[in-house]
Amino acid sequence: MESPRAHADALARLHDVVGDGGWIAGEARSPYLREWRGLYRGEAAAVLAPASTDEVARVMAICHAAGIGVVPQSGNTGLCGGAAPDAAGTQVLLSMRRMRRIRAVDTRDDTLTAEAGCILADVQRAAAGVDRLFPLSLAAEGSCMLGGNLATNAGGINVLRYGNARDLCLGLEVVLADGRVWHGLSGLRKDNSRYDLRDLFIGSEGTLGIITAAVLRLFPRPQQAVTALLALDDPEAATRLLPILRQASGDTVTACEIMSRTSLSMATDNVPGCRDPFAEAHPWYLLVELTTPRAGDDLRTALEAMLATELEAGRLRDAVLAESLEQARALWHLRESIPEGQTRDGASIKHDISVAVARVPEFLQQATARVEALVPGVRVCPFGHLGDGNIHFNLSQPPDMPAEAFRARWDECNRVVHDVVTAMNGSIAAEHGVGQLKVAELERLKDPVELELMRGVKGALDPRGILNPGKVLR
């Protein structure tokens, strides 16, 4: 960073660029400086909300020249400290919230071009408004924003069928560290004339550039959906059933969420409106949703026939099919309430990992044994996106252990779980990103060659190290 005087001059010029409308001051700064769970809190020299790509470019040029760190923030739902500035108060927080324009919708190309500050639910609505589907969907969709979704390569409940944010993006507009703009919004589906810069920026958590807009892929809107909750003996039964469902339904399985009994109970015991639809408790559950854009298909009859076969063969313990949209919502409410139920139940330690789908049962068995040996009485509450091998391997405090004593075991628990994941060639950050939370674990576990390549890319795109300093790499 330059001298204090140069720093102050730079701040004054930043104010000129964004004007009073984009200069967030006083108490209004506080939601930007803390993550909503309260785990990460920082300070900032300025909180800015530019209104256009040009303003972002001018902000970056000033910060680059003055050596000021810039922390991009969209909806601030990332949960791993990626969008929080550090405690020193010298960095600038750059909020995307004023860049909310849908720039174009093209129903022949099936594309939608939107700015980074668009709330995900608004993007979905804009697609629905032209009778199309934008399939990225996650529980935070009412507050997370497109820029954050792309910067974290967000997943969610429909990855199995449509892929994650990377698969849904055809082009990007990115402001580089020095304020130049990469105009990569071509939206081409085929282009072998360059390195894939788009894929570098997607998932880079604000460490390589500021995403200001994107061209997104749209899909035909589903005309039918059928939702079912299946009761199973074990995760092995779940991984065996998924390919059968996909094959027999003409690959219409859109979502496939696994829940252990412990995790389902977190929702039913602690969150109002959550009800177990089965008469008796089962060890594992699979929430599946099938959708089709073809009006004539009878998904329900097809699913009923498949489930009848599985029940008869004793491979399924029980099943309920939603009879209405309301019942389908109630089943999804169960799944989506697990994190809230866990929070209400006491302290928890979380892991957001992925392994090959076929290895999920082995992972669950090994990781559970390791954490139970480490913290006797710990309650393991795994759930998540089985179709992508992405499990939220969450741990709840032993009932007789003080919350603080349990939280103090966070790093130890992370280490044993991440060791199991790494031994299975899995990922320790499948959805929420690395942020600040997993920087040390990434250093400990990632292939050194890969880390070196990542540092090389970072150095090439951000030689002064001003983009989201200390996140992902240090």
Ligand SMILES: Cc1cc2nc3c(=O)[nH]c(=O)nc-3n(C[C@H](O)[C@H](O)[C@H](O)COP(=O)(O)OP(=O)(O)OC[C@H]3O[C@@H](n4cnc5c(N)ncnc54)[C@H](O)[C@@H]3O)c2cc1C
């Ligand atoms: C209840 C809940 C459920 C969730 N479920 C899922 C899920 O199913 N799947 C999933 O993937 N995630 C999930 N998440 C995590 C989170 O919602 C996603 O990671 C989301 O994509 C983050 O978007 P955001 O707008 O909140 O980004 P932020 O939290 O604001 O930022 C995330 C990261 O991206 C960077 N960034 C933000 N904007 C830009 C930009 N314009 N350019 C460059 N970098 C930028 C930030 O610096 C930070 O490092 C969930 C979170 C919550 C709270």
